[in-house]
Amino acid sequence: MSTSGCLHTRATDAPEAGERKLVYIKTFGCQMNVYDSERMTEALVTEGYTETTVLEQADLVVLNTCHIRERAVDKVYSDLGRIRDVKHERQRAGKATTVAIAGCVAQAEGAEIARRVAAVDVVVGPQSYHLLPDLIGRSKTEGQIVATEFLDDDKFTALPARNRRASTAAFLTVQEGCDKFCTFCVVPYTRGAELSRPVAQILDEARKLAAGGVREMTLLGQNVNAFHGVDADGNEVSLAGLIKALALIPELERLRYTTSHPRDMRDDLIALHASEPKLMPNLHLPFQAGSDRILAAMNRKHTAADYLALVQRIRAVNPALALSTDIIVGFPGETEAEFEATLQMVRTVQFAQAYSFKYSARAGTPAATMDGQLPEAVKTERLHRLQALLAEESTRFNAGCVGKVFPVLFEKAGRRAGQLIGRSPYLQSVYADVDVRALGQILPVQISAAGPNSLAGVVCAPVV
Numbered sequence: 001m002s003t004s005g006c007l008h009t010r011a012t013d014a015p016e017a018g019e020r021k022l023v024y025i026k027t028f029g030c031q032m033n034v035y036d037s038e039r040m041t042e043a044l045v046t047e048g049y050t051e052t053t054v055l056e057q058a059d060l061v062v063l064n065t066c067h068i069r070e071r072a073v074d075k076v077y078s079d080l081g082r083i084r085d086v087k088h089e090r091q092r093a094g095k096a097t098t099v100a101i102a103g104c105v106a107q108a109e110g111a112e113i114a115r116r117v118a119a120v121d122v123v124v125g126p127q128s129y130h131l132l133p134d135l136i137g138r139s140k141t142e143g144q145i146v147a148t149e150f151l152d153d154d155k156f157t158a159l160p161a162r163n164r165r166a167s168t169a170a171f172l173t174v175q176e177g178c179d180k181f182c183t184f185c186v187v188p189y190t191r192g193a194e195l196s197r198p199v200a201q202i203l204d205e206a207r208k209l210a211a212g213g214v215r216e217m218t219l220l221g222q223n224v225n226a227f228h229g230v231d232a233d234g235n236e237v238s239l240a241g242l243i244k245a246l247a248l249i250p251e252l253e254r255l256r257y258t259t260s261h262p263r264d265m266r267d268d269l270i271a272l273h274a275s276e277p278k279l280m281p282n283l284h285l286p287f288q289a290g291s292d293r294i295l296a297a298m299n300r301k302h303t304a305a306d307y308l309a310l311v312q313r314i315r316a317v318n319p320a321l322a323l324s325t326d327i328i329v330g331f332p333g334e335t336e337a338e339f340e341a342t343l344q345m346v347r348t349v350q351f352a353q354a355y356s357f358k359y360s361a362r363a364g365t366p367a368a369t370m371d372g373q374l375p376e377a378v379k380t381e382r383l384h385r386l387q388a389l390l391a392e393e394s395t396r397f398n399a400g401c402v403g404k405v406f407p408v409l410f411e412k413a414g415r416r417a418g419q420l421i422g423r424s425p426y427l428q429s430v431y432a433d434v435d436v437r438a439l440g441q442i443l444p445v446q447i448s449a450a451g452p453n454s455l456a457g458v459v460c461a462p463v464v
């Protein structure tokens, strides 16, 4: 097994002309992994690979993994079992398979994965995936390779320019890493220190995506509202400044950003929710817990009152804005009364949508060794109670949309013939019967029905 530093030569494994190599990529975890998988795929397509959705056909298998909760890691190892079997079957048929593990499990476990699973050829962390084609080539002669250093070179500069036909909606990573060190979270360890991409680089990528057909762009970062990129004149630009610059790209009709930390929600960004029509009226703002004692133990750096005051400031600027959030139940030492404070926060804020999780102890994080780790049954019971409340809230929010006319961006075919699925400004899925030419267009839709997770409606303008 060898570890890799910065590579200056490209010892690639590019297929011979006419030879078609297939790559199967599976993505776990957050939107940043979705974006990274897209960039890895592009890099591999440049090297002559074609994507396949059939594992058994793949010459190269890439798992882009997530380390956030124990279950996320378990899924990776269970997939690896199946991949090992497929690799052996293909071997018997005389076909080689390269297996690459990318993403946050790769970063956190490094050589341990290679040791545990002999079928793994390459382990590559989120900061090194631009080296993937080289690493695949090297693994043919050197055996297992682990590349998990935080390199000084800029992977975004090293990656090939965006080159695939984009879909209607796209992610664009503008900021990576996190310096917040919430005591439950692995991200500062797997993704490293907070880093903002240069503004010119982001604008260039956004223009390419827009020219390829993207109409809605979601700016990504583990702490996206901490963005402070440098522009061509060397001046620091806030996320609000970046959004204003992106809004000038004519083809981009909708802009969103995620995930924001309550501590980094600056006034210029809040104000933009009133002044910039391309900025969509939804905001994902995790609060994690309703009790101040738990919030302090989580090192969230905000109190429940801070969070509520922030919500008030945001709603004063744009009363129509919909909030979504992330919540953890069963943090070490959480009492029933402290859990009640979380339920109370949900009732007070009235979120349009939320993700909720049982606390999962992650090795190496401070919370994993705190006293008062709760039994699984307590966490499960609290999660059920919380999710029942959240379902009520999102059902109420969606029901309030019935009768309204929303501009809907149509993105893909529905299950039924003649049906398309689009997105409302609030990010709800909207089902409507409409001509397939509506794909990629924004059309007014009168909402006629609502469920907990989606809306249905009638298109009220002709498709051109």
Ligand code: SAH
Binding pocket: 068, 069, 184, 185, 186, 187, 221, 222, 223, 259, 260, 261, 286, 288, 326, 327, 328, 357, 358, 359, 360, 361, 362
């Ligand atoms: N950067 C974002 C989100 C990071 S991870 C933020 O700061 O909000 C996404 C969500 O996973 C977190 O908001 C949190 O709710 C959840 N999460 C993170 N670590 C967890 C853990 N150890 N157990 C359970 N949930 C966790």
Ligand code: SF4
Binding pocket: 178, 179, 180, 181, 182, 185, 186, 187, 188, 222, 223, 261
């Ligand atoms: Fe994790 Fe906290 Fe950073 Fe979010 S802000 S990525 S929860 S450490």
Ligand code: F3S
Binding pocket: 028, 029, 030, 031, 032, 033, 065, 066, 067, 068, 103, 104, 186, 187, 190, 191, 222
């Ligand atoms: Fe998971 Fe890494 Fe994202 S741990 S949530 S894939 S940043």
